Amino acid sequence: MPHPPLRIAALLxxxxxxxxxxxxxxxxxAAWEAIKYGGNAAMAAQPPRPVNTVHHGDAPMxxxxxxxxxxxxxxxxxxALQAELKTQGVDSRVYDAGTGPRSCVYWLRxxxxxxxxxPPLGQGHRPYLSSAALSLHRADGQLMATSAYAGDDSLAxxxxxxxxxxxxxxxxxxxxxx
Numbered sequence: 001m002p003h004p005p006l007r008i009a010a011l012l013x014x015x016x017x018x019x020x021x022x023x024x025x026x027x028x029x030a031a032w033e034a035i036k037y038g039g040n041a042a043m044a045a046q047p048p049r050p051v052n053t054v055h056h057g058d059a060p061m062x063x064x065x066x067x068x069x070x071x072x073x074x075x076x077x078x079x080a081l082q083a084e085l086k087t088q089g090v091d092s093r094v095y096d097a098g099t100g101p102r103s104c105v106y107w108l109r110x111x112x113x114x115x116x117x118x119p120p121l122g123q124g125h126r127p128y129l130s131s132a133a134l135s136l137h138r139a140d141g142q143l144m145a146t147s148a149y150a151g152d153d154s155l156a157x158x159x160x161x162x163x164x165x166x167x168x169x170x171x172x173x174x175x176x177x178x
Contacts, residue, residue: 048149048151048156048159048163048164048166048167048168049167049177050147050148050149050167050168050170050171050172050177051147051148051149051150051177053145053146053147053148053171053172053175053176053177054145054146054147055144055145055171055172055174055175056143056144056145057175058144058145060089060090060173061090061105061106061173062089062090062091063090063091063092063093063105063106064085064090064091064092064104064106064107064108064136065092065093065094065095065100065101065104065106065107065108066078066081066082066085066092066093066094066095066107066108066110067095067096067097067100067107067108067109067110068094068095068096068097069097069109069110069111069112070096071111072110072111072112072113072114073114073127074112074114074127074129074161076160076161076162077110077112077129077132077161077165078094079162080160080161080162080165080166081108081110081134081165081169082094083162084162084165084166084169084170085108085169085173087166087169087170088169088170088173088174090173092108102139104139105138105139106136106137106138106139106144107136107137107138107139108134108135108136108137108172109134109135109137110132110133110134110135111132111133112129112130112131112132112133112149113129113130113131113132114127114128114129114130115127115128115130115151115157116128117157119158120155120158128151128157128158128161129149129151129161129164129165130151130157131148131149131150131151132148132149132164132165132168133146133147133148133149134146134147134148134168134169134172136172136173145172145173145175146172147168147169147171147172147177148168149164149165149167149168151164
């Protein structure tokens with residue numbers, strides 16, 4: 001007689017379950033959704049790539065002034081920009097348009113757009129960065145470099161703003177899109 005205590009334990013665990021829950025088609029459906037989500041997440045794991053980068057080969061800079069864009073209401077964008085500039089060895093300060101000191105030799109300006117959607121397993125709509133373009137200028141307005149992020153409709157759209165903007169800032173500073 002094979003392990004009677006094991007049989008009793010199994011019966012006790014299964015006793016509260018009804019036949020409907022054991023044979024429900026929802027369990028395979030939930031498993032299928034989990035598999036689809038995992039596959040999409042794996043495809044979305046690829047890092048975003050900057051596009052349309054133009055760099056005029058200027059010497060590296062130690063600091064830059066960031067012109068705050070009030071038309072792009074995404075709270076995490078400016079901190080993400082500053083963190084990535086710091087990663088590239090560039091200090092930054094943020095100013096409203098036209099209010100920065102004359103000592104700012106380089107200016108970073110940005111534009112972008114946000115979209116709204118419900119993230120996977122989310123409970124409500126939230127905004128996310130769907131596109132952004134950065135430009136680096138000298139104080140006299142001369143364009144030094146540009147680079148952009150062009151979002152897509154994959155699950156990568158739910159990546160953090162910093163993850164999306166990091167390769168764009170790197171391309172803007174170094175001139176390389178890799």
